[in-house]
Amino acid sequence: MEYFLHGLRNYAVFSGRARRKEYWMFLLFQLIFGIVAMVADGLLGTTWEAGGGGGMIYTVYxxxxxxxxxxxxxxxxxxxxxxxxxxxxxxxxxxxxxWLLILYCKEGTPGENKYGPNPKAEFAY
Structure with a gap:
């Protein structure tokens, strides 16, 4: 959960580096909360007429x-x-x-690179 909150705190920060765990945990919690939003749409009756599982809450999310x-x-x-x-x-x-999926799964550059210091040294979650 801390990685998801870290991603939200860095809402529009496109500089620096994110380790694999941060990226995949952000995606995991994004998926979980998206499913919760779809269920909430279904329970509250705010789904779109065209269907597809989404609705107003899921769209805003x-x-x-x-x-x-x-x-x-x-x-x-x-x-x-x-x-x-x-x-x-x-x-x-x-x-x-x-290819992009392989890059997301690949180990990060050890040490500092041109985008900043190694994020494994910065965060000890």
Whole structure:
């Protein structure tokens, strides 16, 4: 949970580095809270007519987390020594998404790189 809150506190910080654990825990809690928002939509009857599981609460939640999700993914790419613009590699069908997933799973650059100090040394969660 601390990693999710750390991602929210750094809402639009696209500089620095994010370790693997920070990225994946942020995604995990984002998924969990998204499911809770969809369930709340279903219980409160605020789902859209077109269906799809989402509704008003889920839409607001998703829109609120676009920027912090993008920021933590850019910081994760910085940790492996890539520019944040490398996110656009996902636009290449199939191969781009797989390559980006591999980069997200890859061990970060040990020590300091051009994007900042090693985040493993900074955070001792």
């Amino acid at each position: 998703s829109l609120a987390l676009i920027v912090p999700g993008l920021a933590v993914s850019v910081r994760r790419l910085h940790d492996v020594g890539k520019s944040g613009w490398f996110s656009f590699i996902a636009l290449i069908p199939l191969v781009g998404i797989i």
